[in-house]
Amino acid sequence: MAQYLVSVLFETPGTATEDEMAAIDAFNDRLIAEGHWVFAGGLSGPDTATVVDGRGEGEAVFTDGPYLESKEFIAGFWVLEAPDLDVALRLAAGGSKACNRRVELRPFLG
């Protein structure tokens, strides 16, 4: 089994509609029932982000705002478990349909 990150790409701000939330819940239930679920969550908008740099000698530096200024940001994500990419692709397609947004699928380092 391998783990995959499914990031939900969100081109325009705004939270999921009620219908979308219901579809996401149903999709999550399916993931759990079929043993693919690891973790999932929605994220607050990029304007709530803080960039933290703890590499220096002294105190960590905090900077307001998202690290990347981009029209596309990640609105949420799933971490899935799947035996191979074919299964992961099928699951990601289901996730994309449920949340009504494009997603990006990436494997974790194995």
Next chain:
Amino acid sequence: MTDLDQVITRVHRAEWARVVATLARRFGDLDIAEEMTAEAFATAVERWPADGVPPNPGAWLTTTAHRKAVDRLRREAKREEKHRKALMLSDDTPEPLGAIDDDRLRLVFTCCHPALAVEARVALTLRMVGGLTVPEIARAFLVQEAAMGQRITRAKTKIKAARIPYRVPAREDLPARVTGVLAVLYLIFNEGYLASGPGTPAVRGDLTAEAIRLTRLVRALMPADGEVAGLLALMLLTEARRTARVSASGELVTLGEQDRGAWDRELIAEGHALVRARLASGQAPGRYQILAAVNAVHTDARDVRDTDWSQVVALYDQLVRLDPSPIVRLNRAIAVAEIDGPQVALAQVDGLPLDGYHAFHATRADLLRRLGRSEQARAAYDRAIELAGNTAETAYLTRRRDQLPYR
């Protein structure tokens, strides 16, 4: 070429994919499979002149490649004992009885996986299944050798890291995945048949031959698939006209002007037999079968005037129902011109959203020329010449344009 060279070339063609595919399954690693197969062939070139060709060259090569792979993995295991090599190309799904049991088919589907970029699928298929070297593939696609090497390496890395499975796809995915494989094969064929680039020969027989060879292999592995048969027939019936398609001076010769005596009757007979077998199956044809049937109509006519154009239009009608794309409509209109005249065809062509496609302008130019509308024809030829990438086609269009009467 000595007899032995010929034997080695023949064995390479026949056995390369089988050896790579077997090793890929045994060791779960495309890199090892590819490298050890190449090394086994190098060993054959060294040893066979003295030892003679073994009675079963395929088995000899597989065993040799297998031994080399084991040696290498042992060496690596010793070096980095802690990092045990995980097998990546796992296949633990039990094969249903009667399923296609050939490692080469797994290899084909892995190389043509939809998660890989199209150029990577083409390159990987030619390398892993076709056995072409990286420099050969780089030359074929006018890409720097280093860039082509990188493209292939990157694809193999993704296969490994993302766990693209080494297997024939599940039944529900199979039709879409077969379509993907056929698209790769057709791309290779067309790159040979409609070679692009100013310094390239108009037709590249090496690439069309390779595409046909690979399609024959896929057909042998999936004999029941109608579209695989259709694509093979389409390629054969197109290839049959290859030499007649370019004149001695390097100019494109259109279908109507080709010397039909120069067509390859053997390829045509084989293509026709495939088309007939598909018709007899009674199954609804897919796009490649329909295109093959169109080409069967053309190659059936001893003279262009004998062409059954209404049959061609009927086949395009069928294709439009499957794929109502503007390119299909354009090709249908070309056949319509032969029945209802250029005026009717032009009305169907005008307005198709194909402004960036050279064949659209070439078709318009030809129809306008036949209607005597020289000035408009000239403008359309200009645009077609601007967009055409094939040297023979450019030469043909230029001559046609320059022969238009001035008024």
